[in-house]
Amino acid sequence: xxxxxxxxxxxxxxxxxxxxxxxxxxxxxxxxxxxxxxxxxxxxxxxxxxxxxxxxxxxxxxxxxxxxxxxxxxxxxxxxxxxxxxxxxxxxxxxxxxxxxxxxxxxxxxxxxxxxxxxxxxxxxxxxxxxxxxxxxxxxxxxxxxxxxxxxxxxxxxxxxxxxxxxxxxxxxxxxxxxxxxxxxxxxxxxxxxxxxxxxxxxxxxxxxxxxxxxxxxxxxxxxxxxxxxxxxxxxxxxxxxxxxxxxxxxxxxxxxxxxxxxxxxxxxxxxxxxxxxxxxxxxxxxxxxxxxxxxxxxxxxxxxxxxxxxxxxxxxxxxxxxxxxxxxxxxxxxxxxxxxxxxxxxxxxxxxxxxxxxxxxxxxxxxxxxxxxxxxxxxxxxxxxxxxxxxxxxxxxxxxxxxxxxxxxxxxxxxxxxxxxxxxxxxxxxxxxxxxxxxxxxxxxxxxxxxxxxxxxxxxxxxxxxxxxxxxxxxxxxxxxxxxxxxxxxxxxxxxxxxxxxxxxxxxxxxxxxxxxxxxxxxxxxxxxxxxxxxxxxxxxxxxxxxxxxxxxxxxxxxxxxxxxxxxxxxxxxxxxxxxxxxxxxxxxxx
Numbered sequence: 001x002x003x004x005x006x007x008x009x010x011x012x013x014x015x016x017x018x019x020x021x022x023x024x025x026x027x028x029x030x031x032x033x034x035x036x037x038x039x040x041x042x043x044x045x046x047x048x049x050x051x052x053x054x055x056x057x058x059x060x061x062x063x064x065x066x067x068x069x070x071x072x073x074x075x076x077x078x079x080x081x082x083x084x085x086x087x088x089x090x091x092x093x094x095x096x097x098x099x100x101x102x103x104x105x106x107x108x109x110x111x112x113x114x115x116x117x118x119x120x121x122x123x124x125x126x127x128x129x130x131x132x133x134x135x136x137x138x139x140x141x142x143x144x145x146x147x148x149x150x151x152x153x154x155x156x157x158x159x160x161x162x163x164x165x166x167x168x169x170x171x172x173x174x175x176x177x178x179x180x181x182x183x184x185x186x187x188x189x190x191x192x193x194x195x196x197x198x199x200x201x202x203x204x205x206x207x208x209x210x211x212x213x214x215x216x217x218x219x220x221x222x223x224x225x226x227x228x229x230x231x232x233x234x235x236x237x238x239x240x241x242x243x244x245x246x247x248x249x250x251x252x253x254x255x256x257x258x259x260x261x262x263x264x265x266x267x268x269x270x271x272x273x274x275x276x277x278x279x280x281x282x283x284x285x286x287x288x289x290x291x292x293x294x295x296x297x298x299x300x301x302x303x304x305x306x307x308x309x310x311x312x313x314x315x316x317x318x319x320x321x322x323x324x325x326x327x328x329x330x331x332x333x334x335x336x337x338x339x340x341x342x343x344x345x346x347x348x349x350x351x352x353x354x355x356x357x358x359x360x361x362x363x364x365x366x367x368x369x370x371x372x373x374x375x376x377x378x379x380x381x382x383x384x385x386x387x388x389x390x391x392x393x394x395x396x397x398x399x400x401x402x403x404x405x406x407x408x409x410x411x412x413x414x415x416x417x418x419x420x421x422x423x424x425x426x427x428x429x430x431x432x433x434x435x436x437x438x439x440x441x442x443x444x445x446x447x448x449x450x451x452x453x454x455x456x457x458x459x460x461x462x463x464x465x466x467x468x469x470x471x472x473x474x475x476x477x478x479x480x481x482x483x484x485x486x487x488x489x490x491x492x493x494x495x496x497x498x499x500x501x502x503x504x505x506x507x508x509x510x511x512x513x514x515x516x517x518x519x520x521x522x523x524x525x526x527x528x529x530x531x532x533x534x535x536x537x538x539x540x541x542x543x544x545x546x547x548x549x550x551x552x553x554x555x556x557x558x559x560x561x562x563x564x565x566x567x568x569x570x571x572x573x574x575x576x577x578x579x580x581x582x583x584x585x586x587x588x589x590x591x592x
Contacts, residue, residue, distance in 0.1 A: 109555050110544065112582040114575035115537075119424075120582050122544055124534040125552070128159035130437040131394040132176070134169030136328075136384035137443040138360065138501030140494070141168025142189060142511060143518040147441060147494045148172060149182035150522040156439075156529075161315070162324035164339075164393035167384040169441070170327045170357035174247060174350060177311065177323040178254045188250060193505070195242025196364060202241040205301050206248075209352055210368040211239035240355060240364045247351035249297055251306040255314055256293055258321050270317040277316035285313055305349035308342040326393035328383030329356040331376070332366055337386020337478075339393050340375070344406050347374040357383035386478065391417035391485040394438040400427050418484035423537055432536040433547045435489055442486050444495045444521075452483055453491065490529075495521040541585045553590055561587050 108125040115121060129151075134144065151157050157176075165173025171192060175185040203211055259267060271289060275282040288310060295304035306314075314322035326341040327350075338344070340353035348369075356367050359381045366381040383390070395401070395413040404412065421432045442449050497514025499506050506514070538544050548556075562583045569576040 108552065109559055110548070110552060110583075110586070112541075112579040112586075114578040114582075118578070120538050120541070120578070122536050122538055122582075124436075124536065124547075126529055126532055127433065127437040127534055128549075129156055129439045130159055131162045131164065131434075131439070132157075132160065133164040133390045133394050133438060133440045134166065134172050135390075135440070135442045135494075136167025136169050136357075136382070136388045137445075137496065138168055139499050139503040139506060140443045140445075140496040140501055141172060142499060142506065143494060143496050143514050144169070144172040144441070145175075145182040145185040145189075146515045146518040147492070147522045148176055148185065150519050151439075151492075151526070154523070154526050156526055159437075160323055161319070162326065162394065162397075164326040164328070164390040165357065166328045166388055166390045167358055167360070167382055169390070170354045170383065173325060173327060174251065174354055177325045178251060179321050180254075188246065191246045192243050192358070195246055196240045197238040197242075199239065199241040202245050203239060205299060206241065206244055206352075207300060208302055208370040208373055209244065209355070210370075211241055211365055238364060240359070243358070243364075244351045244355050245297075247354050248301060248305050248349065251350055252292070252295060252297065252304070255306060255310075255322070256295075258318060259289070259293060274313050274316035278312050280309075280313060288313065305351060307347050307349050308340065308353070309346035311350060312342040312346075325350060326390070326396070327353045327357045328387050328390045328393065329353065329375075329380040330383055330385035331378045332381050333378040337383065338375075338380070339390070339396065339410060341393065341396065343396060344410075345374050347372065349373070356380035360384075387414075388478075388482045389440060389442055389485045391438065391440055391489050395431075395434060398427070398430055398434055400430065414481065418481050418488065420488050421537075424539070426539070428537050428539070429543050429547065432534070436534045436536075438489065440486065440489050440491045441494050442491050444493050446498070449486060449491070449493050452486060453493075492522065492525050492529075494518055541582050542589055544586070545589060556587055556590055561591075 111123040113121045113123065132151075148157075160176075163173040163176050165171070171188060172185060175188055180188070198211075203209070262270065267289075271285050272282060274280070275285055278285075291304065292306065292310060295301075308325065311322065311325050315324050324342065326339055329338050329340060330336075331338050340348055340356070345353070352367070352369060352373060352375075355364075358364065359366055361381055366379045368379045369375045371377070392410070392413040395416045396409060398413070398416070401409045401412055416431055421435060422428055425431075444450065495514070495517040497510070497517040499510065499514050536544070536547075545553075562580060564580065569580055
């Protein structure tokens, strides 16, 4: 990779980001248009770093002494548009420089507000992201490594505990759950794209999975012609057995590598810690960890693959490295979306769940599992058919849902995800804080997502659906639910830069442009998130205490008890007095 000179002071974070982005773009362009074009692209990129006028770079092509092919003028224009020189400078240099200093004070003191009906609300600082729910989108998922890298770079995932993913988002979810870098995420995607064909030899190592069994319903097609066509769609595509092997190998090697670095005493201590956190007996954890550490990638893999229960153990052992995971699938026989997780399918291997979630009909065959996997006697396909935006997966661990059976719990979680936070409910605070700490990543979809967020609730209803999507199992009701989840929850829009969901291999220049746009848009949205407080309705002051950060508690105690003469409450200000009393009660509760 070429190195660009930059000595501009005062933009340490933004400068580093910009330089890395431009170096990557130079290499992308050279990969497409040949080594002879490197000097030109370096010159343009250097102009960005030095805040040159873009036109000046064009004037100095001769100075770069580069003889470009006849098509170079089109290349130059495409490159200039892709990186959008002035936009890159304005956005990255200024916004990211601000971002590096714009984190809210972690010790911000909560502020109470009295509402006209005599109840209270409390204003809190933006919450740390504890869960991310990543949308499906086919080839749009190629830009997710840039989005995640941006979130990591700006310390947005420091408090991350769980990731949910649908379809293409499930690949990103597994990568993040194992602390993979952007480069490693791209390697996984590349490998998966190359492993979609039938591979009977690999399938033999995974006897619990059957790469296409007959679906009982054939998508419940309504007439004989539709049923015939549906069966052909279902049977089209490859078995993608290699995808299972790729993900099985990745998860196994990552856990073995991480645990190998621990001393015997450290591993023992972390297993004891995991037993307490996961409520799994220590002897069971020890036995399972030994099995996973001794596993070999050759031969049958039954019993040696990382399951959702294993993932929970790993998370409680090493929470900085491993995260809890939930992935979606679509039960073709019962015509409903499902969630694979520790609570719903503890014995299901992650690689099987991900293979189910990405099984876009026509590209990959559906998949069926033996009873030991615990997924039921069904055939599974693309998780996006049941839920493109898997927000409900983040809601499943709400305390008041814990005692429900899986089906009821799933339905309740969906209702919570697709509706505004209820007012006056005993669960309002829990739901509000869960939503505030969950970041939904949804694709821009050529501006339709932004238009949706800017519209009215009445515009969420989807009365019509594309016939092709309807043909392979999507429903207008499902699309409406996804729109409602996007509208009623915190969302980060991932700009796919015009990449279509069905594109199997976008051009390098198109992908480079999309990655740049995704990176810049993500940075801008994070900047906005820094300044967005959380407003929560409370019925009882004590209810907010479990949701305060340690820094907030310390700030309240260090500030001391609220005093009337500093509260600026006017005579007769009943609302102000109520808010003051609430602040006083909060201090007293924390002090006791």
